Amino acid sequence: DAKTTQPTSMDCAEGRAANLPCNHSTISGNEYVYWYRQIHSQGPQYIIHGLKNNETNEMASLIITEDRKSSTLILPHATLRDTAVYYCIVVVTGANSKLTFGKGITLSVRP
Amino acid sequence: SAVISQKPSRDICQRGTSLTIQCQVDSQVTMMFWYRQQPGQSLTLIATANQGSEATYESGFVIDKFPISRPNLTFSTLTVSNMSPEDSSIYLCSVRLRTDNTEAFFGQGTRLTVV
Numbered sequence: 001d002a003k004t005t006q007p008t009s010m011d012c013a014e015g016r017a018a019n020l021p022c023n024h025s026t027i028s029g030n031e032y033v034y035w036y037r038q039i040h041s042q043g044p045q046y047i048i049h050g051l052k053n054n055e056t057n058e059m060a061s062l063i064i065t066e067d068r069k070s071s072t073l074i075l076p077h078a079t080l081r082d083t084a085v086y087y088c089i090v091v092v093t094g095a096n097s098k099l100t101f102g103k104g105i106t107l108s109v110r111p
Numbered sequence: 112s113a114v115i116s117q118k119p120s121r122d123i124c125q126r127g128t129s130l131t132i133q134c135q136v137d138s139q140v141t142m143m144f145w146y147r148q149q150p151g152q153s154l155t156l157i158a159t160a161n162q163g164s165e166a167t168y169e170s171g172f173v174i175d176k177f178p179i180s181r182p183n184l185t186f187s188t189l190t191v192s193n194m195s196p197e198d199s200s201i202y203l204c205s206v207r208l209r210t211d212n213t214e215a216f217f218g219q220g221t222r223l224t225v226v
Binding site: 032034036042043044045046049091093094095097098099101102104 | 115142144146153154155156159203205210211212213214215216217218219220
């Protein structure tokens with residue numbers, strides 16, 4: 001069963017913020033939220049992860065709701081190179097943890 | 112971070128034959144994984160490659176079809192055996208550097224076409 005639910009696709013204009021939503025209503029207390037993206041013909045790339053606090057790095061920001069049932073990945077200034085499939089994954093961190101990829105959301109950045 | 116090299120990057124193979132895919136990492140890593148990505152689909156985990164012991168396979172994948180080796184902490188191979196057109200996919204190697212973090216790095220993949 002899918003642990004996360006994402007829209008199938010969305011688009012945004014170049015230079016604008018892209019806000020990618022993810023629902024994970026059954027998330028457990030020890031599960032993290034991870035985001036990866038896959039640009040066409042490449043392997044997936046790690047973006048960011050968080051447990052309950054909002055996180056920011058050079059690529060993106062991750063906003064997790066207080067009840068942790070949903071999150072939003074924010075690309076502050078989307079470029080054409082950000083066009084990709086974005087995967088939201090919830091996972092327990094540890095030696096036996098495994099990444100299970102859902103269908104993701106296809107982000108298309110238009111000029 | 113980790114730099115992962117996969118060979119070959121792509122291949123076209125005859126049905127009934129086998130192909131071995133190599134994954135070389137530029138540093139010693141704790142965990143190595145193999146994924147399959149069928150055309151237009153998401154990634155599916157095949158197995159965890161264990162150093163010095165048999166790989167741990169996910170449901171639906173068996174050792175006879177996808178034998179895996181991991182002789183050391185920087186190298187692993189995946190063999191796709193007795194191939195059929197249904198095995199046409201991208202096969203990806205992935206590594207994790209730490210067990211307390213699920214940040215993973217991926218190779219560029221091997222695009223396999225079986226004819």
